[in-house]
Amino acid sequence: MRLLIQGGRVVDPARNIDSQLDILIENGTIAHQGRGLSAEGAQVLDAAGLVVSPGLVDMHVHLREPGFEAKETVATGCAAAAKGGVTTLVAMPNTRPATDCPDIVALVREKAAPTGVDVLPAGAVTVGQKGQALTDLAALKAAGVPALTDDGMPIQDLALLREAMFQAKELGLPLLDHCEDRDLVRSYAVNEGAVSAQLGLPGRPAIAEELQIMRDVMLAEDTGAHVHICHISTAKGVDIVRRAKARGVRVTCETCPQYFTLTEEEVLCQGAMARVNPPLRTQADVEGIRAGLLDGTIDAIVTDHAPHTAEEKSRPLPDAPSGMVGLETSLALALTGLYHTGLLSLSRVLALMSSSPAALLGLSKGMLCVGRGADLVLFDPEEEWVIDKEQFVSKGRNTPFHGRTVRGKVKYTISRGTIIYQEG
Ligand code: DOR
Ligand code: ZN
DSSP, X not given: OEEEEEEEEEEEGXXXXXXXXXXXXXXXXXXXXXXXXXOTXXXXXXXXXXXXXXXXXXXXXXXXXXXXXXXXXXXXXXXHHHHTTEXXXXXXXXXXXXXXXXXXXXXXXXXXXXXXXEEEEOBOSBGGGOSSSBOOHXXXXXXXXXXXXXXXXXXXXXXXXXXXXXXXXXXXXXXXXXXXXXXXXXXXXEESSHHHHHHTOOEEOHHHHHHHHHHHHHHHHHHOOOEEEOSOOOHHHHHHHHHHHHHXXXXXXXXXXXXXXOOTTHHHHHGGGGOOXXXXXXXXXXXXXXXXXXXXXXXXXXXXXXXXXXXXHTSOGGGSOXXXXXXXXXXXXXXXXXXXXXXXXXXXXXXXXXXHHHHHHTOSOSOOOTTSBOOEEEEEXXXXXXXXXXXXXXXXXXXXXXXXXXXXEEEEEEETTEEEXXXX
């Protein structure tokens, strides 16, 4: 099986390459790169006008299977990933049963195998994500998990959390940390501020996120564990990470398109569709997130793809579940919000979505070197299109970006040399 990608603009951020090159793929790996390559009998993809970059690595995705197949299955989630240019993803453990033992890791990987997307299930830190007893973290590591997390259900027992950090450090696994103090946020629906006041609802204050970031940065410093702050959403939170990094603490963080694009105001017109944890914040926070992306404090852009059913999202705001889908829109939103606005270079946006998360997880992904597995995305960086949730291949239609015009469209996604998505 040979595939020749001809005439594209190859952007490989980890190697600082941005140049017109052909890429020859043989038996699933990158065999050659250069100008004017030819290969007898190879399938040729004309990439003229397209950017050719490493397949995207999304380190925060909820696939919902096992247990919540009405929201999403591994197959539909992976189809959405492929359509969004994502070739590797980390699947969050809040399934039913939770991914708290090797059997569930194996089950998810088995379901994902035929899709071509490399699905790496994260292991739960506590049994059933109940925050009471640690899972067998070594067994999860042996089963191949790239990271540990109780995402969505942050551990509040600090003795347990500290012990988890010591073990995670020994095992060489990062701890992915959803930072919101549970007593401060309860099950509230929106940011605490002008919008919650206007709606007469109790809110989730920014301090709930910032306190936990501060706490867990200190625990990372104390234990030597690598703590990765999930979906950071506040300007002060970014600043805490910035200062911790400057002191040499092993802390990294990620954000999502919704946090550098939208504010809490969205809840006023979109209701539950704009409900997510942590919540959409203020314009000052959006600017703080952008500053963190610009100065390198933020290491990765992820989706936190969190599909829910139409029925669930049609409930009144206080009763609807939190979360939004993102796999099919993340590249376009990042290009639109960060690259086309002139804030970041194309290479920098792609680094945040491929090589940087791969590196922080210790994966040999996100780079187009000869000899590596051929995971690539080919996209038109200029094409304008309108996000239409009815066109999603995800089961989840819960996006606050429906109807928005964006710029940048995925044309092909290639995983280990096989085309797993092709537009049209
Ligand atoms: O909004 C969210 N939805 N935040 C989380 O942390 C969990 C996620 C979900 O699983 O629906
Ligand atoms: Zn989370």
